[in-house]
Amino acid sequence: MGLSTYLALKEIWRNRGRFLLVALVIALITLLVLFIAALGEGLGTNNRQYVSNLDAQLVVFLDKSDFIITSSRLDQSTLKAVRRLDGIAEAGPISTSSTAILLPDGKVLKVSMLGVESGRPGLPPVIEGRTYQTQLAKEVVIDRNVALRSDIKVGDEITIRSTQGTKDEFFTLKVVGLTEGQAYFFAPTIFVPPSTWERVRPKSEAEASKTIPDINVIAIKLDDPSQVEVMKARINATVSNVQAADIATTINNIPGYSAQQGTVQTQGVFTLLIGVLVIGGFFQIQILQKVPQIGVLKAIGSSNAVVGLAAVIQIMVVTAIGVGIGGLLTYVFSLFFPPTIPLVFNGQASAFAIAALLFIGPAGGLVSVIYAVRIEPLKALRLS
Amino acid sequence: MSTVALEVRNVIKTFSLDGGKINAVDDVSFKVNSGEFVALVGPSGSGKTTMLSILAALLTPTEGQVLIDGQDLSRMSEKKRVVLRREKIGFTFQSNNLIPYLTAKENVEFMLRLNGKADRAGRARTQELLARLGLSDRLHNLPAQMSGGQQQRVAIARALIHNPTVVLADEPTASLDTERAYQVVETFANLIHENQRAGIMVTHDLRMCQYVDRVLMMRDGKLVQVYETKDEIMALANGGVH
Numbered sequence: 001m002g003l004s005t006y007l008a009l010k011e012i013w014r015n016r017g018r019f020l021l022v023a024l025v026i027a028l029i030t031l032l033v034l035f036i037a038a039l040g041e042g043l044g045t046n047n048r049q050y051v052s053n054l055d056a057q058l059v060v061f062l063d064k065s066d067f068i069i070t071s072s073r074l075d076q077s078t079l080k081a082v083r084r085l086d087g088i089a090e091a092g093p094i095s096t097s098s099t100a101i102l103l104p105d106g107k108v109l110k111v112s113m114l115g116v117e118s119g120r121p122g123l124p125p126v127i128e129g130r131t132y133q134t135q136l137a138k139e140v141v142i143d144r145n146v147a148l149r150s151d152i153k154v155g156d157e158i159t160i161r162s163t164q165g166t167k168d169e170f171f172t173l174k175v176v177g178l179t180e181g182q183a184y185f186f187a188p189t190i191f192v193p194p195s196t197w198e199r200v201r202p203k204s205e206a207e208a209s210k211t212i213p214d215i216n217v218i219a220i221k222l223d224d225p226s227q228v229e230v231m232k233a234r235i236n237a238t239v240s241n242v243q244a245a246d247i248a249t250t251i252n253n254i255p256g257y258s259a260q261q262g263t264v265q266t267q268g269v270f271t272l273l274i275g276v277l278v279i280g281g282f283f284q285i286q287i288l289q290k291v292p293q294i295g296v297l298k299a300i301g302s303s304n305a306v307v308g309l310a311a312v313i314q315i316m317v318v319t320a321i322g323v324g325i326g327g328l329l330t331y332v333f334s335l336f337f338p339p340t341i342p343l344v345f346n347g348q349a350s351a352f353a354i355a356a357l358l359f360i361g362p363a364g365g366l367v368s369v370i371y372a373v374r375i376e377p378l379k380a381l382r383l384s
Numbered sequence: 385m386s387t388v389a390l391e392v393r394n395v396i397k398t399f400s401l402d403g404g405k406i407n408a409v410d411d412v413s414f415k416v417n418s419g420e421f422v423a424l425v426g427p428s429g430s431g432k433t434t435m436l437s438i439l440a441a442l443l444t445p446t447e448g449q450v451l452i453d454g455q456d457l458s459r460m461s462e463k464k465r466v467v468l469r470r471e472k473i474g475f476t477f478q479s480n481n482l483i484p485y486l487t488a489k490e491n492v493e494f495m496l497r498l499n500g501k502a503d504r505a506g507r508a509r510t511q512e513l514l515a516r517l518g519l520s521d522r523l524h525n526l527p528a529q530m531s532g533g534q535q536q537r538v539a540i541a542r543a544l545i546h547n548p549t550v551v552l553a554d555e556p557t558a559s560l561d562t563e564r565a566y567q568v569v570e571t572f573a574n575l576i577h578e579n580q581r582a583g584i585m586v587t588h589d590l591r592m593c594q595y596v597d598r599v600l601m602m603r604d605g606k607l608v609q610v611y612e613t614k615d616e617i618m619a620l621a622n623g624g625v626h
Contacts, residue, residue, distance in 0.1 A: 301469040
């Protein structure tokens with residue numbers, strides 16, 4: 001064991017109560033940072049999951065709709081025009097609305113109801129059961145999250161409550177399939193054929209007799225997925241009154257998505273900054289208390305490198321213990337959270353948060369390390 | 385045959401003070417042989433602590449030379465002086481001597497670790513030395529679990545364990561009662577003599593001089609008197625605190 005490691009570990013072990021307290025503070029910061037990261041990921045996922053999982057490279061919007069799905073309204077002729085273009089493998093209409101499923105216990109489950117065509121981009125892969133058979137079928141494919149929150153299974157019938165004009169009407173649909181990972185606009189999703197969607201969706205009095213569904217956007221699967229920019233330009237130039245966007249643009253323009261992610265990320269950054277200050281403060285106070293001791297170490301022949309490295313190792317060990325405890329606590333707590341709380345522990349985001357947390361220890365303690373290295377033994381021992 | 389372990393040649397240390405300059409050490413020269421224990425005494429402000437800091441390679445002289453084992457530390461880089469402190473010098477301080485989170489044994493062994501000599505033989509020597517200093521039952525005690533006298537004895541063991549050329553002690557009895565102070569200095573002197581080290585002790589307590597071979601008295605930065613005979617030294621020691 002190197003001299004610095006020896007000093008660092010001996011001090012931690014012999015003052016384990018004090019260092020454990022600091023590690024616990026770091027653990028709480030870790031808990032907070034990981035939960036904020038998970039919350040950001042969860043909220044983001046709930047908002048964008050359906051769009052980011054689309055089996056498509058482009059999304060076509062109404063021109064000047066600012067790439068906002070709910071603001072865009074397209075008609076069937078636009079869908080046909082898009083389908084006729086060269087380079088397009090598939091084009092699927094997507095119609096969106098919110099509705100509620102009546103549950104047997106009298107409660108309601110709010111869901112995003114998407115009208116999409118079977119076999120076209122827009123309908124995700126069915127992992128259990130089957131997709132609906134006709135565009136008029138009174139059938140529905142549900143997201144696993146709907147099943148988790150309601151006990152609804154493939155083969156069950158569900159009742160949709162929908163406001164038609166001024167009255168609530170009830171529609172019965174048969175659950176024929178299950179898909180997963182399809183949350184959209186903070187709600188789990190159900191998929192129905194476009195005509196069923198038009199019939200079931202909440203409507204105003206003026207729209208009550210409407211039978212041909214409005215299309216919000218069209219999901220485009222390209223023959224050559226690498227030609228996104230070329231095809232975007234072709235669609236914009238060829239089809240009138242539309243604007244095409246890639247998936248990333250579509251996600252960033254989901255109402256509130258960017259603002260929400262920015263808020264959550266800011267919270268995470270500030271928590272990390274607080275961590276830097278807490279760790280920095282603790283180690284600075286500790287170094288100030290140890291000035292005579294460091295003076296002795298230097299006077300008897302310890303180099304600055306030994307003293308500085310011992311301080312760095314100590315900070316890293318305490319930070320690693322704190323982050324380890326925090327990670328464990330986060331995992332344990334996460335087991336008890338209901339699926340309604342949007343927490344998603346994404347491996348990449350968590351790994352980034354942990355790396356940032358491991359970095360804030362040395363970053364916070366940097367000032368104290370520099371201070372330790374600069375301590376003059378003469379002054380520390382009051383020999384000058 | 386004793387050899388010169390430490391030689392101080394015309395050392396001057398000048399500090400700037402209130403726009404002027406003051407010689408804290410003013411043209412001091414002396415030699416200390418291996419196996420010789422020397423006391424550096426003088427009133428407050430006489431320059432003895434500055435002299436000790438120069439001998440400990442913690443301060444460089446403005447002029448003159450300090451030779452330890454023939455190496456001139458006044459011309460050395462900071463890096464070389466760190467190595468010199470580690471290998472050639474043993475040091476005990478007034479207080480805060482020990483690393484508080486290391487046991488008595490670990491504190492002594494730390495000097496061996498610094499010098500890359502913490503082997504089985506080194507560890508055995510640590511135990512022997514601490515036993516010689518009456519600390520066999522305190523090997524695994526932390527400094528906070530020991531008395532001031534015991535801590536000073538551990539510091540003496542640490543100062544000697546790596547067989548340095550020069551052993552320096554800055555007021556080693558400052559925080560001890562009279563009885564413990566006599567014990568500590570007597571043990572220190574015995575070990576200096578037995579191990580053939582050159583020992584220099586800065587003290588304001590002239591009674592402690594009875595255990596040394598020579599007394600160097602400083603005043604206003606100058607070496608004003610040297611007491612060399614036993615009679616002179618005992619007369620000084622019986623004179624009491626400076």
